Amino acid sequence: MKDLNVLLAGFGGQGVLFTGKVMAYAGLMEGKEISWLPSYGPEMRGGTANCSVCISDRPIGSPLVVTPDVLIAMNLPSLEKFEDSVVPGGLIIVDSSLIDKKVERADVRTVYISASELADKNDLKGSANMIILGKMFRETGFCSEENLLKGIKKSVPARKAELYDTNVRAVRIGMSN
Numbered sequence: 001m002k003d004l005n006v007l008l009a010g011f012g013g014q015g016v017l018f019t020g021k022v023m024a025y026a027g028l029m030e031g032k033e034i035s036w037l038p039s040y041g042p043e044m045r046g047g048t049a050n051c052s053v054c055i056s057d058r059p060i061g062s063p064l065v066v067t068p069d070v071l072i073a074m075n076l077p078s079l080e081k082f083e084d085s086v087v088p089g090g091l092i093i094v095d096s097s098l099i100d101k102k103v104e105r106a107d108v109r110t111v112y113i114s115a116s117e118l119a120d121k122n123d124l125k126g127s128a129n130m131i132i133l134g135k136m137f138r139e140t141g142f143c144s145e146e147n148l149l150k151g152i153k154k155s156v157p158a159r160k161a162e163l164y165d166t167n168v169r170a171v172r173i174g175m176s177n
Contacts, residue, residue, distance in 0.1 A: 003057075004142055005065045009050035009082055010074025010095075012040055015129030018155060019072070020051030022133060022167075026143040026151030027055035035063035050078065055142060070140065072132055074115075076101060093136055095128055111139055118173055127170035134174020 006023065008016045017038045024036035033056045040049040052065035070091045073079035076099050079092075086092055088107040097116035113135045115128035124131075130152075137148055149168060156164045 004053075004055045004070065004140065005068050006053040006055075006070040006072065006136075007050060007065045007068035007082055007085075008053070008072040008074075009048075009078030010072075010129075012047045012049040014049070014074050015126065016049045016072075016074060017051050019129040019133050020053045022130075022148075022151045022155045023053045023055070023142070024151075025154040026148045027053075029147035029150045029154075030055075030143045032056060032143075033058060033060050035060045037063040037065075048077065050082075070136060072136065073099060074129065074132070075099065079103070091136075091139060093132055093139070095132060097128070111135060113174065113177055115174070118177060119170065122169070122173060124166060124170050124173070127166060130167050130170035131174035131177070134171035135177065136174075137171065138175045 008020050010016045020036050024034045027034040035054040037052040052063060054060045067085055067087050069087055071082050071086045072093045074095045079099055086108050090108045092103050092108055092110045094112050095115040096112040097114040103110040115131040118131050119125060119128045152167045153164060
């Protein structure tokens with residue numbers, strides 16, 4: 001696998017950091033070198049949040065993703081801020097429930113998924129992040145499905161174990177849309 005540098009971005013409270021953590025653990029289960037670097041404003045919920053995830057076969061020089069191979073944009077400010085930083089030939093995944101603007105670049109592949117709407121319709125409020133993760137998994141195959149599920153298991157705290165099935169259901173919806 002070539003290096004995969006992912007930037008996940010949205011508002012605090014959308015699960016951006018959790019999604020990045022699941023990706024990082026899934027990469028770790030694959031035996032890859034990984035880094036996970038969260039970044040959020042002081043407001044937390046409602047403020048900006050983004051997360052850099054690197055998955056590689058070799059040691060990672062910097063955990064900061066400046067030129068992502070994949071951008072996951074969960075709100076309009078994030079799309080506007082990071083669209084131009086995606087490498088040519090990269091992938092942008094947009095939550096089209098919350099972002100009505102189209103990506104203007106022709107040198108990247110763009111996938112629109114109405115993740116927030118799908119979450120609401122499937123009684124999975126607050127799981128748009130995991131629906132998008134399922135979509136990214138389908139588009140990139142960054143790990144095996146087994147290791148993706150292990151990554152979810154590792155990321156869900158024991159005190160919230162009941163959320164494992166909810167997260168798996170959301171990922172599967174993303175994989176099928």
